[in-house]
Amino acid sequence: MKIDKTAKPLPNNLMGETTQRTPAAKSGATPQQASTNVSLGSTATQLNKMEASMANTPVVDAGKVAEIKQAISEGRFQVNSSVVADGLIASVRDLISNSNSNSKVQ
16 A cells, blocks of 8 residues: 655745744844752752762672681681571561562552
């Protein structure tokens, strides 16, 4: 199927316009500048401070990592299985409670 161009182009002078429009910068007129003031409040200020603080805090404690690496290489590092198990159980409990609370909201 071929689509033909059936619409006629619009004339340059619409509804009796006889002068061509020019941008404000070219015509010498200066556009009015709108001024908007926005106040975000104290919560936004606190969040910005927290973000700046977090940006300067390293994600990983390099000293602690080096200490653990040294302990592993020297054979001194021991895993406390009960602490690991307790942590896993606590994580599962958190996941279950979050899952239950989310399903009640829906």
